[in-house]
Amino acid sequence: MKMHKNYSDLLEMLIEKWPSDFDGHLHYTVGLSGGVDSVVLAHLMAKACQIKPIHLSAIHVNHGISENSDRWEDFCKKLCINLKIPLTVARLKIVKTPGEGLENTARIERYNEYSKLKNSIIVLAHHQDDLIETMLIQLARGSDIHNIAAMNEIMTKSNQIYWRPLLNLDKSEIMNFANTNNLQHIEDESNTNNAYLRNFLRNQIIPKLVHFDPFIKKKFLNSLVSIQKNTALTDEYLKNDLNSCLSENKTLLIEKFAKLTLLRQQALLAYFIKSENLPLPSQRQLEEFRLQILNAAPDRHPSLLLGSQKKIIRIKSQIAITDI
Incomplete structure (x- = not known):
């Protein structure tokens, strides 16, 4: 080097x-x-x-x-x-x-x-060490793949560009x-x-x-690049699922969401949150929320916090991201 x-x-x-x-x-x-x-x-x-x-x-x-x-x-x-x-x-x-x-x-x-x-x-x-540390932290937390691959050279969050x-x-x-x-x-x-x-x-x-292993950092970085590429490819497919399930109010329609396969439901929930540039909960939390929105009684409104200001919530037949 x-x-x-x-x-x-x-x-x-x-x-x-x-x-x-x-x-x-x-x-x-x-x-x-x-x-x-x-x-x-x-x-x-x-x-x-x-x-x-x-x-x-x-x-x-x-x-x-x-x-x-x-x-x-x-x-x-x-x-x-x-x-x-x-x-x-x-x-x-x-x-x-x-x-x-x-x-x-x-x-x-x-x-x-x-x-x-x-x-x-x-x-x-x-820098590179931050990349590796962040990847290991997210793995230790059982995070979604988007969190593992989250740190990119250029990122837009809440309409703000980061380099x-x-x-x-x-x-x-x-x-x-x-x-x-x-x-x-x-x-x-x-x-x-x-x-x-x-x-x-x-x-x-x-x-x-x-x-x-003196080369282990390089190996970590190679794995991270592979994860980021696969995440980008997956996102291309999820964008289509999002558009097909999205209402005019930018909420997810549960009727259409429920028709997706299990893996696509899980992935779409994470992508929906990520598309709003919000922090992703753990995979366990997302799965619990997915089961709640599909199985809860119509008068129930299960929700999940997304950071300190937003939440994702089921409101009647839709899944929405709202202020807390």
């Missing part, structure tokens, strides 16, 4: 990967936590401004969870002043959502802040670049807390797997 140690190498990679679909988009906003990944990305995007005719800004979401949150915010402010990047700071007070871990609740609220920047492409610093240009780099390469170029960054003390599943995988499990 080629190691990108200087700005010219990594900047060349960034410019080459710049999606042609983004031509005409002038405003880009870096999601800046202050950690090494987002700091490297902010520096690269600032350099890209000298080449591409774009307007660049950053957003820092202060979750207010750590006692160091304000210090991290100050670091991001100083960094953006040095890079001559306008910075938006969103200060939150995270309230743990029932059924959600603190980490996932913070992530949901962070994306809610991103979604407010409608005229800008949100640029995020996820992850560093997905072909691993963490060690990003660290190497930061150290070589003396880029300062903050360290989130929670990253060493193995009570969080992601940290446990990152700090304990994956290093042991790599020791057992």
Whole structure:
């Protein structure tokens, strides 16, 4: 693997990967936590401004969870002043959502802040290690295949475009670049807390797997690419099922839904939720809901929460996604 140690190498990679679909988009906003990944990305995007005719800004979401949150915010402010990047700071007070871990609740609220920047492409610093960790987390949770393959380089969620240009780099390469170029960054003390599943995988499990097989990360990534391709192919068929079951009110008609085979019903429920850019419940939860909507009495309205703001519910002869 080629190691990108200087700005010219990594900047060349960034410019080459710049999606042609983004031509005409002038405003880009870096999601800046202050950690090494987002700091490297902010520096690269600032350099890209000298080449591409774009307007660049950053957003820092202060979750207010750590006692160091304000210090991290100050670091991001100083960094953006040095890079001559306008910075938006969103200060939150995270309230743990029932059924959600603190980490996932913070992530949901962070994306809610991103979604407010409608005229800008949100640029995020996820890398290969994040891909692998996310895949393993979703497998451990018994998630739907769409969740396993959810992290793509370009994604649209709630009409907001997200771009992850560093997905072909691993963490060690990003660290190497930061150290070589003396880029300062903050360290989130929670990253060493193995009570969080992601940290446990990152700090304990994956290093042991790599020791057992030095090529295992590459194998994970190959499997993920295969999953993503098969998911995309399946979605092409599910789009037809969705259109055939969809009412004029954008709800699913139970009469038509019930005529589908079991596998297509299960897949269509997940696709219906995914088409609204909402978080997918576990396969167990989806299956319980499927049985409820088909077997419940007409006056019953079984429902399932989709994050903190939406739910999927049976209303008479239809399946709808509504506000909670």
